[in-house]
Amino acid sequence: MEETIPDKNLFMICAALEESALSTLPAGYHLRTCRRDELALWKAIHFDDPVTAEEYHPYMTEYFTRVYAPQADLFFQTCLFVCRPAFG
Known part of the structure; x- marks a missing residue:
């Protein structure tokens, strides 16, 4: 019988910025x-x-409504997408 990983939420945080984990985006990509x-x-x-x-x-x-909607303006000001360059 195959074991499955339980469906649990995982949130990752760090108490302080680990600068060695930072890098630049590849050429053409932007936030x-x-x-x-x-x-x-x-x-x-x-x-x-x-x-x-x-x-x-x-x-x-439901999650967005419960967690982020009360401060929706802040969510949309701080939620970032990494965008790749357009091709062709």
Whole structure:
């Protein structure tokens, strides 16, 4: 019988910035904030495939509403996306 990993939330934090962990983005990549019209994208990026993302969409909606919505302006000012260069 195959063992499975329990479905638990994992949050990673550090008490102090570890500068040796920092690096620069590859050429052409850039950071930008998440726009309000991209909330569905934010809800989906935590999952490995679109089917799982859709399955967990109600959970992510509830999670956003409970955790981030009370300070939605701050969320959208500080949630960052790493964007790759456009090709072709």
